[in-house]
Amino acid sequence: MTTVAAPMPSTLSIGLSRAAYELKVFFREKDQVVFTFAFPIVFLVLLGSIFAGTMEGVSVSQLYTAGLIGAGVLSVSMQNLGITIAIEREQGMLKRLSGTPMPRTAYFLGKILSVLVIGVVEVALLLAVGVTMYDLRLPSDAAGWLTFAWVFVLGLTAGCLLGIALSSLARSDKSASAVITLPFIVLQFVSGVYIPFNQLPDWLATVGYVFPLSWMCQGFRSVFLGEAGAVLERSGGYELDRVALVLGLWIIGGLVLCLTTFRWKSRREG
Template sequence: MTLALRLGLARGALELKMFVRERAAVAFSFGLPIVLLLIFGTVFKGEVGDTGVDFRQYFAAGIIASGIMSTTFTSLGIAIASERDDGTLKRLYGTPMPRASYFIGKTVSALTLSVAETAVLFAVGGALFGLRPPATPERWLTFAWVFVLGVTACTLLGVAVSGVPASGRSAAAVFNLPYLVLQFISGVFFVFGDLPSGVQQVGALFPLKWMCQGLRSALLPDALLAAEPARSWEHGRVALVLAAWCMGGLVLCLTTFRWKRRHER
C-alpha cells in the first residue's frame, strides 16, 4: 500500500470522526432526506399513472439518489470551501502529506456517509412505504454501478465547485441552490415524465436525473416503464452520462482546485 493511500485512508477516518462530532451536521445531512421522505410520502399518495407502482415508492427511490448528492456534492463541497476559508487547506498544503491523500480522505468519507444514508433511507422507505431492495442479482449489479458512478460524479463536482464560493459563509448558498433546483427537475419530487418537455431536457443535462432513473430501474418493477419518457430504463445512456460527468468533474478538479483563498498566493 502506497504512502499516499495509507495517509488518505487515515485522513478519511479522521474526516468521519470530525463529522460525527458535529451533531448539527449529522442531523441535517441524515435528517433532511428522512423528513422529506416522510412529508412527501404522507401528503402524496396513489399510483404513478396506470403502472400500479405506488408514488411513495417512486419518490423513495428519488430521495435515495438525492441523499447521495447531498452527502457528496453539497456537504463535501461546503466543507472544502470552509476549510479553504479558515486556512485548513493552506496548512495542509504546507505539510509533507501527499496532495492525493487529502482527496482520498474526502472520497472515503463521502462514500461511507453515502452508504450509511442509503441504508437509513432503505430502512425508512421499506418500513413505511414498502420499498424493497433489488430483487435479483442483475438488479443489485445495476444498483451498485449506478451508486458508484453517482457518488464519483457528485464527489468530483463537489470538489470542483468548492472553488466558486468567495468565502466559507457563502458556500451553503452556492451549493444548496442548484441542489434544490435539481431535485425539482430531476424526478425526485415529481414524476419525471409528467414534467414539461423543456424542464425534462434541462434536467437530463445533469447527473441527478440519471441517478434517479438508474435507481428506479434497480428498485421498482418494469411496469413503471410506461411512465418513463423513453419507455426504457436506458441503462447505456445512464452509464454514459454519469461517466461523462465523472470525467468532466475530474478535469475541472485538476484545473480549478485551489489550496488558498483567492487573494492569497
C-alpha cells in the same frame, strides 16, 4: 553509524487515515449528522404521506423513495463536500495542509472515502424507511444489486468531483452554503426527484437530463420499481446503458474541472 530514515507511509494508507479523521470530525458535529441524515428522510415521510396513491400502477411513495436515494447520494457528495472544502479553504486549512509532506492525493482520497461511508449510511436509512413504511421492494437477485452498486458508485464519484470543483466558486466561508445549495435544490426539481418527468415541461425535463442527478435517479428507479415503473420515464424505458455513459462522462468532466479550477488558497490570498 548511519541512521536509516523510516519509509514514508503510502498514499493509500495516509488517505485511509485521513478518511478516519474526516469521519470522526463529521460524527462529532451532532447538528450536521442529524441534518444530513434526517433531511431526506423527513422529505420522504412528508411527501409519502401527502401524495399517497399510485401513478401508472406504481406507488407514489416508492417513486419518491427511489428519487430521494439519488438526491441523498448527491447531497452527501456534491453539496456537503463542496461546502466543507470551501470552508476549509477560507479558514486556511488547505493552505496549511498543502505545506505538509502529506500527498495532496491523500487529502482527496480521504474526503471521497469518508463520503462513501456517509453515503452508505444515508442510503441504508432511506431504504429502511422505504421498506418499513412504503413496502419498497428490494432487489431479489444479484443483477438488481449489481445495478444498484454501479449506479451508486458512479453517482457518488461524479458528485464528489463536482463538489470539489464547485467549492472554488464560493468567495467566502459564509457564502459557501448558499452558492452550492441553490444549484442542488434546483437540480432536484428538474431531475425527477419530486416531480415525475412526464409532468415536467419538455424544455425543463431536457435541462434535467443534462445533469447526473436525473440519470442517477433513473438507475435507482430501475432497481426498485422494476418494469412497472419504466412507463413513467421520459423515453418509456430505463436506458441503463445511457445512465452508465452519462455518469461516466460527468466523472471525466468533473475531474477536468477539478484539475483546472481547484485552489488551495482563498481568493484574498491570490
